[in-house]
Each structure stands twice: as C-alpha cells, then as structure tokens.
Amino acid sequence: MTALWTWDKLVRASGGAADGDEPAHDITGFSIDTRSIQAGEVFVALKDARDGHDFVTSAFKAGAAAALVSHSYERRDGDGPLLRVGDPLKGLEAVAHAARARLSRKASVIAVTGSAGKTGTKEMLRACLAPHGKTHAPEKSFNNHWGVPLTLARMPADVSYAVIEIGMNHAGEITPLTAMTRPHIAIVTNVLPVHVGNFSDGEIGVANAKAEIFLGLEPASLAIIPLENTHFARLDAAATAAGASVIAFGASSLANPWAKRVVVGQDDTRLTVAIDDVEADYILGAPGRHLAFNSLAVVAVLHALDLDITTALEPLAHIRAPAGRGARATIEIAGGPILLIDESYNANPASMKAALDALALVPRATHPRRVAVLGDMRELGVDAARHHLGLKDAVDAAAADLVFACGEHMRGLFDVLAPHRQAGWGAKSIDIADHVAAALRPGDVVMIKGSLGTNMAPIVSAVRALGSKTA
Numbered sequence: 528m529t530a531l532w533t534w535d536k537l538v539r540a541s542g543g544a545a546d547g548d549e550p551a552h553d554i555t556g557f558s559i560d561t562r563s564i565q566a567g568e569v570f571v572a573l574k575d576a577r578d579g580h581d582f583v584t585s586a587f588k589a590g591a592a593a594a595l596v597s598h599s600y601e602r603r604d605g606d607g608p609l610l611r612v613g614d615p616l617k618g619l620e621a622v623a624h625a626a627r628a629r630l631s632r633k634a635s636v637i638a639v640t641g642s643a644g645k646t647g648t649k650e651m652l653r654a655c656l657a658p659h660g661k662t663h664a665p666e667k668s669f670n671n672h673w674g675v676p677l678t679l680a681r682m683p684a685d686v687s688y689a690v691i692e693i694g695m696n697h698a699g700e701i702t703p704l705t706a707m708t709r710p711h712i713a714i715v716t717n718v719l720p721v722h723v724g725n726f727s728d729g730e731i732g733v734a735n736a737k738a739e740i741f742l743g744l745e746p747a748s749l750a751i752i753p754l755e756n757t758h759f760a761r762l763d764a765a766a767t768a769a770g771a772s773v774i775a776f777g778a779s780s781l782a783n784p785w786a787k788r789v790v791v792g793q794d795d796t797r798l799t800v801a802i803d804d805v806e807a808d809y810i811l812g813a814p815g816r817h818l819a820f821n822s823l824a825v826v827a828v829l830h831a832l833d834l835d836i837t838t839a840l841e842p843l844a845h846i847r848a849p850a851g852r853g854a855r856a857t858i859e860i861a862g863g864p865i866l867l868i869d870e871s872y873n874a875n876p877a878s879m880k881a882a883l884d885a886l887a888l889v890p891r892a893t894h895p896r897r898v899a900v901l902g903d904m905r906e907l908g909v910d911a912a913r914h915h916l917g918l919k920d921a922v923d924a925a926a927a928d929l930v931f932a933c934g935e936h937m938r939g940l941f942d943v944l945a946p947h948r949q950a951g952w953g954a955k956s957i958d959i960a961d962h963v964a965a966a967l968r969p970g971d972v973v974m975i976k977g978s979l980g981t982n983m984a985p986i987v988s989a990v991r992a993l994g995s996k997t998a
Contacts (some may be wrong), residue, residue: 720907
C-alpha cells in the first residue's frame with residue numbers, strides 16, 4: 528500500500544510523543560478494529576463502547592505498524608512503536624486537520640450530509656469522480672465524531688477529489704466535523720423527521736443542525752440543497768449567511784439542475800436532467816425515486832467542477848444499492864427463487880415509504896406475492912406513533928400481501944392493517960425471524976426494513992438461510 532505518513536511527520540501532526548523504536552516502514556493507514564487491521568496501519572485506541580487500550584497488544588500481533596495511545600497507557604510485552612497523546616480521539620483529530628491542510632489547493636473537497644441518502648450520494652460521487660482524478664472517500668458510513676477524522680487521516684496528500692460524509696444525532700455535532708473537513712462544496716440531500724426526538728423544536732432543529740455543514744465552507748464555496756424540501760428557505764439562508772453560492776436541485780423547472788424525466792423500473796432508474804444550458808440522459812443501476820433526486824446533487828457537483836455531465840454520469844449505470852440499503856438478492860429455495868430486498872440498515876418515515884414504493888414496482892408476473900417486514904423507526908420523539916400510523920397508506924399503495932412487524936410503535940401500524948395483511952408481530956426482530964422465513968414460498972418478494980436500533984439483521988439472516996438449506 529502507498530505510504531501516507533512518515534513517522535516523524537505523523538508524530539508532529541498528532542502533537543504527541545513517540546515511545547519506542549520507529550516503525551519499520553512508513554504508515555499506510557489507520558484502524559480502530561483489530562479484526563480488520565492491516566500491516567502498516569496505526570491502531571487508534573479509542574474509548575467508545577469498549578476501551579481500545581485493551582486491544583493494543585493484539586493490534587501489534589495482527590501487524591500494526593504503531594499504536595496511538597494515551598499518555599497513561601502502560602506498555603506491554605509485544606507492543607511496538609507507541610504514539611502517546613492526551614486523548615487518542617483528539618490525537619486522531621489533529622492528524623485529520625493536518626491531512627486536510629496538506630492537500631493541494633487544486634484539490635476539491637465535497638462534504639455530504641442529510642437525513643437520508645448520504646452514503647448513496649457519496650458512492651455516486653466516488654464513482655463519477657474517480658475517472659477524472661484520484662478520489663478519496665470512506666469505504667463505509669464513517670460519518671460521526673470518529674468516522675470523519677478517521678476518513679481524513681486516511682486521505683492521501685495527492686488526491687484530486689475528497690468526498691466526506693458527515694452525520695449527526697444532536698445539535699452541534701456537525702460543526703467541528705465540517706471545520707475539520709473545510710469543504711469547497713457542501714451537499715444537504717434532504718431534511719426529514721429523523722432524530723427529531725433529540726430536538727425540542729423537531730424538524731426545525733434537524734434543519735438547523737444539518738445547516739451547520741455550511742459553517743466550515745472554504746471561501747467562494749458552493750452549497751447544494753434540495754429545492755422542494757420543506758426547509759429549503761432555512762438551508763438557503765444559512766448557506767448564504769456563510770458566504771456560499773447556492774445551487775438548488777429538484778424536480779421542478781425552477782431548480783437547476785432539475786429532473787425533466789424520471790422513470791423508475793424494476794432494476795434501474797432512467798433520468799433526463801437539465802442544468803444551465805446542458806441536458807443529459809443517464810441511468811442509475813438501482814431503482815428508486817429517492818436515488819434519482821439524490822443523483823441530481825451529483826450532477827450539480829460534476830457541473831460545478833467543469834466536468835462533462837453527458838459522460839461523467841455514465842458510471843452511475845453500474846451503481847448498486849449496498850447491503851442493508853436496498854441491496855437485492857435472489858434466494859434459491861425448493862420450488863423456485865425468492866427475491867430479498869434488504870433495507871435493514873436504517874429507517875425513517877420517508878425512507879420507509881420509498882422502500883414500500885420500490886416493493887410495489889416489483890412485477891407480480893415474476894414475483895406474485897409481496898411480503899413487507901417492518902421494524903420500529905427510532906428517535907421520532909412524541910410523534911413516533913403518528914409517523915408509524917402514517918405508513919398505512921404506503922403499505923396499502925404497495926399492495927403488500929403479508930406484513931410482519933416488530934417493535935412497540937410498529938404494533939400501532941400493524942393493528943390498523945387489513946386482517947388479510949397481518950402476518951405476525953413481535954416485540955423484537957428475533958421474535959418473528961423464524962416466522963418470516965417459514966411463511967415465504969417460491970416466487971415471493973420480501974422487503975425488510977427498520978431502524979438500526981431495532982436490529983432487523985436476524986430476519987435478513989433467517990431469509991438468507993433458506994437458500995443454504997436447499998444448496
């Protein structure tokens with residue numbers, strides 16, 4: 528792997544003190560997980576759900592080049608070079624700031640936030656920018672207080688494009704992350720009732736928190752925001768106050784770029800987009816109206832970077848929904864296949880409706896029966912019951928034949944569904960996992976979705992296991 532840091536530069540960047548011999552080779556990366564650490568990487572001993580200091584020696588056994596630890600850490604047998612700092616997270620943040628500072632002035636940094644669609648938009652940007660210059664983006668949804676500095680610390684000095692995903696659960700969380708990122712372009716994909724339970728002023732608080740991304744913008748930068756979103760005016764005012772030029776994307780001709788045509792098929796989505804005096808047709812390799820409108824933000828970025836959108840958008844035809852975010856898999860069972868739509872990673876009212884819309888687009892000619900497995904949507908505050916009940920129209924519109932549900936709030940929706948749709952409810956996902964698997968038959972399409980905290984993974988595993996039983 529390419530060297531990212533020499534030892535002496537890393538020590539200076541962290542503001543820490545070296546302990547022990549220098550690493551045998553230059554630093555090639557950073558890791559917070561001994562299960563996936565690679566030779567040449569620095570292990571960062573973060574204190575999160577578990578104290579990373581308990582795994583330092585294991586990291587060296589796995590090939591770590593060095594470890595970023597606190598001053599109080601006691602060296603153990605088997606430990607290699609240590610980089611001591613007051614707090615490993617603060618040390619990682621310092622490295623992140625240094626990594627951003629060393630980028631060429633010609634490099635473009637794009638930051639992406641939003642209530643939904645951050646990861647998908649980030650992946651679309653990566654695909655479209657990579658053919659035009661060295662591009663850096665996180666491999667996973669590393670968008671929180673440690674994920675953003677980890678992404679930046681891993682960033683090579685010679686990239687042309689950096690795409691940084693930034694998330695939040697509470698007010699004030701994006702501000703230090705955008706200050707660290709210093710983007711030239713900031714995207715807000717949308718503002719939805721996500722994490723509203725953490726805000727006394729509901730969605731307004733969410734919008735204000737998302738607008739924090741503009742506070743870190745470099746001079747003469749761009750803010751790309753959704754025109755049709757309820758909170759457009761608030762986002763527009765915040766971006767303008769930060770000195771940014773605003774680009775508004777959407778479905779209306781008042782937007783620029785705007786989607787002149789959106790056709791959602793079973794396996795893809797086809798668009799015609801117009802921006803300034805340019806018009807382009809392109810294909811997204813996954814179905815979904817929400818994906819289509821997130822792709823408009825990508826169009827805005829490419830156009831702002833003076834790339835020819837008629838060719839720069841071509842990689843989007845190869846985009847596929849990632850695991851847990853709409854990924855599709857054919858499960859072969861006795862008598863024929865089942866189509867699994869895995870939306871298990873997370874959920875909010877808007878993404879739940881989008882997933883049900885996608886379920887409705889699966890043709891009955893190939894998949895005669897539609898099965899929806901719905902888990903609680905978390906952090907919706909006092910309006911949680913209303914948001915769950917509000918899904919009934921979407922379930923009816925999707926013409927779901929069977930609905931399984933889990934969680935306290937989803938019970939409210941389950942109870943108002945037509946009796947012929949009520950397949951089963953459980954307090955937890957594990958309570959219904961086997962029942963879902965047992966109910967499926969050849970030709971079914973099953974869509975599984977719920978919030979991360981609801982943990983829909985056991986149901987996905989139970990469905991996937993049906994294939995192994997017939998292998």
